[in-house]
Amino acid sequence: MKARKLLMIPGPIEFEPEVIQAMAIPTTSHVAPDFVESFGHALDMMKEVWLSPSGQPFVVAGSGTLAMDMAAANLVEPGDRVLVISTGYFGERYANLLARYTDQVDVLRASRGEQVSPEQIEAYLKEKDYKLMTFTHVDTSTAVLMDPRPIGELGKKYGVLTVLDGVCSVAGEEMKQDEWGIDVAFTASQKAIGVPPGLALLMASPRAMDVWKNRIKPVANYYADWENWLPIMEAYANRKPAYFGTPAVNLILALETSLRIILEEGMDQRFNRHRKIGRAFRAAMKAAGLDMIPASEDSAANTLSAPFYPEGIAAGDFLAAASAEGVILAGGLLADIKPRYFRVGHMGATTRNDLLATVGAIESALQKNGYDLKPGACLQSAQQAYDAS
Amino acid sequence: MKARKLLMIPGPIEFEPEVIQAMAIPTTSHVAPDFVESFGHALDMMKEVWLSPSGQPFVVAGSGTLAMDMAAANLVEPGDRVLVISTGYFGERYANLLARYTDQVDVLRASRGEQVSPEQIEAYLKEKDYKLMTFTHVDTSTAVLMDPRPIGELGKKYGVLTVLDGVCSVAGEEMKQDEWGIDVAFTASQKAIGVPPGLALLMASPRAMDVWKNRIKPVANYYADWENWLPIMEAYANRKPAYFGTPAVNLILALETSLRIILEEGMDQRFNRHRKIGRAFRAAMKAAGLDMIPASEDSAANTLSAPFYPEGIAAGDFLAAASAEGVILAGGLLADIKPRYFRVGHMGATTRNDLLATVGAIESALQKNGYDLKPGACLQSAQQAYDAS
Incomplete structure (x- = not known):
């Protein structure tokens, strides 16, 4: 029996075997011609995955929070007015x-599980100069899924810069950065982009780069400063070696591999697959009769889901039972309702097989914790919905 | 014939095969019990490698520059007086x-290639309150190698905090953080610690942690802020899962593997091996009759060397010839003399075999570029010096 469990959390996710193999390519020099070609190729492909031919890509060793920090530290100066549209923990x-x-x-x-409407946002923008x-x-x-289009508009x-935190969306949810007028869109490698954790990935529009160039004060955060990284990204894009900080060579080879697989699938095809799985x-x-955050289908993400437990089921018991069935799920993250819900990542390389295995494990875990459920009902619904859509 | 070339640059270096294999372990959850154990074990072992039983370790996804930034951003507030002792580019x-x-x-x-003496440092410390x-x-x-002992004293x-930039030294050059009174010592994964690039590794003394705790203003750099990372490091050290930013799971498994190999060798043994190879x-x-930076044996590092080319040899031709012999070397880094010297990393897993292969490639590259050299003279000197020491 295969010992490895299916990793169905919202990152790190299941990765393509080829990507995992790329992690173990004996490390080469960060200025070796073959690595320069791989890094440059990855930067080119990012623009296709972000649908941002005009964008400036940045790839820096760090977590998703570094990507958030890069956008903030480079674009915001003391006294600048900024608006955060928050739909949860990361807002x-x-x-x-x-x-x-x-x-x-x-x-x-x-409100928890709901979107912020464009009207609510416009009311803020009318009132103050952000x-x-x-x-x-x-x-x-x-x-909760937000529609980036009206926000970009x-x-x-x-005249407000729009920053899309795409840590749980880029390469999973439909996102067309240039067409939709998004100024910065970023993610972390271990999410739908399909690379083990350790890279912050960001794409900045020409408008964002202009705002940065016209700053008055230096960027307060040295490591995140685009002044350090822009010449490096430009050099590698032009297939020339350059040095500021040593790039995470193995992770970048894995990134090149994953981006290639993503583009082979095709972006529209990939967005559709995520919609079907979601x-x-x-x-x-x-x-199964479980409530979800969000309650409405229209607000629900396709990259992960957040169901509530039925009354009387303890988080630890449920997650342990799912793990015993061979599927690792994640607990809640919102502090006030942490023990009341769980999270399932279904993004990136996730297949119909993974979906059915996950639903099967959840069904069993519910039953083993005393929840009355018609055997196979969830599996059947999943299969039907997948095949119908 | 084996196609892979020997990577003898000052990072990334040659890694242990076991470490490279750990990179390709299918990524698990950052809160899975086996990962929590591995991360905790790595933090414990760092204290042994740094010889710092009292230290607080930090492991964060990023390059060595992030480690520099962490020390600075957490310990320095606006208006604080700081002294940089510079022996090159990284100063x-x-x-x-x-x-x-x-x-x-x-x-x-x-001066280029020379150390700063304790007397020079003390003159500064007497004059101003750093x-x-x-x-x-x-x-x-x-x-250039600096002796940390008098600086710690x-x-x-x-009453000045001492920050040791150990990016090219930790786990290679002798360093006993607690005994020598060093407050912060950091490195990057791809150097003598022997892990592919992507991790910043730092150890802070109780005195440094106190200074940080008594700050007046918040840390200016969000991603580097110990307030975000300290609870995470404490949790993993206590074998409990925690979340701030997703750790670079595969790199941390590789770190655990490398630290284990380092401690199996033993720190004194390892420092001695580096001395012998250097x-x-x-x-x-x-x-071979080459001049070196530094000129004096007493100031020379054991983890890398920086020889000047003989008159009339072009950097590009020499490096290409060495590469054709199967050894990758690095060019110069100091802007004003960049084409006049090269750099050779000989740290971490480097063996006597690697040393001889590297010396042989340099000998051939010099000869092929018209430099008159008695065949085998360098190899013989390397071998004799290695075996005698």
Whole structure:
């Protein structure tokens, strides 16, 4: 029997075997011609995955929080007014983070599990003169999906930079950075982009780069400063070696591999696959009678889901039972309801097989914890919804 | 014939095969019990490698520059007076970096290839009231080795925090953090610690942690802030899962593997091996009639060397010839003399075999570029010096 369990958490996710193999290529020099070609190729492909031919890509060793920090530290100066549109834990984190760089941070909070409407956002933009607004495309704590299109439009209309936190969305949820007028979109490697954790990935629009170039004060955060990294990214894109900090060679070879696989699938095809899997997973949870954050199908992300436990089921017992069935799931993240819900990542390389295995493990874990459930009902719903969509 | 070339640059270096294999272990959850155990074990072992039973370890995804930034951003507040002891490129970088956090940065510069003496340092400490001083244990641009002992003593005598940039030294050059009174010592994974690039590794003394706890202003750099990372490091050290940013799971498994191999060798044994290899490499270059930075044996690092080319040899031709012989070497890094010297990393897993192969490739590359050299003279000197020491 295969000992390895399926990793269905919202990152790190299941990775393509080829990507994992690339991690173990004996490390070469960061200025060796073959590595320069791989890094340059990865930067080129990022622009295709972000659908941002005009964008400036950045790849820096760090976690997703470094990507958040890069956008904030480079674009926000003391006294700048910024708006955080918060749909969960990571919106709150962004507000905390931005407060390091300016004391003018407003937070527009959604009710739990709900989206913030474009009208609510416009009301804020009408009232005050913001330099920048951030929103979380998919908040990993709530599985709330925000539609970036109207936010990009509002950003253009009011002259506000739009920053999309795409840590749980890029390469999973539909996102067309240039067409939709998004100024910065970033992610972390271990999410739908399909590379083990350790890289912050960011794409900045020409408008964002202009705002950065016209800063008055130096960037307060040295490691995140684009002044250090821009010449490096430009050099590698032009297939020339350059040095500021040693790039994470093995992770970048894995990134090149994963981006190639993503583009072979095709972006529209990939967004559709995520929609199908998301829809099928939610149908299964509905068949099991579980409530979800968000309650509405229209607000639900396709990269992860956040179901509530039925009454009387303890988080630890449920997660242990799912793990015993061979599927690792994640607990809750929102502090006030942490023990009441769980999270399932279904992004990146996730297949129909993985989906069915996961639904099967959840079904069994519920039953073993005394929850009355018609055997196979969830699996059947998942399969039907997947095949119908 | 084996196609892979020997990677003898000052990082990334040659890694142990077991470490490379750990990179390709299918990624698990960052809160899975086996990963929690591995991360905790790595933190424990760091204290042994740093010889710092009292230290607080930090492991964060990033390059060595992030480690520099962590020490600076957490310990320096606006207006604090700091002293940078510079023996090359990375001293200058530290001065630039520190200027983000305070406008009171003094730089005490060595002449190229020379050390800064304790007397010179003490003269500065007598004159002004510094909060912190930094020095580069081995500067990767010059191969100058500084003795940390008198600096640690001066730090204690004058109540100044001592920050050791050990990017090119930790786990290679002798360093006993607690005994020598060093407050912060950091490195990057791809150097003598023997792990592919992508991790910043830092150890802070109780005195450094106290200074950080008593800060007046928040840390200006969010990603580097110990407030975010300390609870995570404490949790993993206590074998409990915790979350701030997703750790670089595969790199941390590789770190655990490498630290285990390092401790199996034993620290004194390892420091001695580096001394032997450094001495033997310098003997070989002397036999070839090459000048070196530094000129004096007493100032020379054991983790890398920086020989000048003989008159009339072009950097590109020489490096290409060495590569054709199967050994990758690094060019110069100091802007003003970049084409006049090369750099050879001989740290971490480097063996006597690697040493001889490298010396042989240099000998051939010199000869192929028209340099008159008695065949085998360098190899013989390397071998004799290695076996004698």
